[in-house]
Amino acid sequence: xxxxxxxxxxxxILAGSDTMGAVMEALILVLAMNPHVQTRAQMELDKVVGSxxxxxxxxxxxLDRPSMPxxxxxxxxxxxxxxxxxxxxxxxxxxxDVYRGWRIPKGTIVFANGWGMLRDEKYYKDPYIFRPERFxxxxxxxxxxxxxxxxxxxxxxx
Numbered sequence: 219x220x221x222x223x224x225x226x227x228x229x230x231i232l233a234g235s236d237t238m239g240a241v242m243e244a245l246i247l248v249l250a251m252n253p254h255v256q257t258r259a260q261m262e263l264d265k266v267v268g269s270x271x272x273x274x275x276x277x278x279x280x281l282d283r284p285s286m287p288x289x290x291x292x293x294x295x296x297x298x299x300x301x302x303x304x305x306x307x308x309x310x311x312x313x314x315d316v317y318r319g320w321r322i323p324k325g326t327i328v329f330a331n332g333w334g335m336l337r338d339e340k341y342y343k344d345p346y347i348f349r350p351e352r353f354x355x356x357x358x359x360x361x362x363x364x365x366x367x368x369x370x371x372x373x374x375x376x
Contacts, residue, residue, distance in 0.1 A: 238302075241296065263289065288350060309327070309330070
């Protein structure tokens with residue numbers, strides 16, 4: 219039984235390592251290309267949890283999320299700009315369907331184009347530009363749609 223538990227835990231870790239690695243690489247690229255984003259995120263983080271050089275410093279927790287809107291927006295924009303599973307996982311249609319005049323027979327394997335959906339100019343202004351501010355509502359404009367609801371983590375039953 220111990221070996222089974224070990225292997226189950228190991229498979230869970232390995233399953234997330236590729237996607238997490240891809241997200242971390244994208245974050246490093248984004249911060250290198252946009253130093254103003256890193257500066258703003260660091261300022262917000264230091265304001266909430268303190269800086270490592272100050273006498274008051276702690277690690278952030280999930281309870282800090284409401285106090286860090288820019289960090290939340292940065293995370294959403296990173297997921298939108300560089301989804302780790304751009305085309306998701308294959309699904310099979312459960313019944314025949316017609317989409318934009320195309321007949322899709324029951325049992326057809328389909329892939330959702332999350333990459334394309336997250337770059338749709340109908341929903342995201344300047345979709346190829348990395349701009350976390352798009353997810354922070356202002357007086358004159360609403361925040362753009364949450365990418366978690368538009369395909370970042372795939373579609374279908376869980």
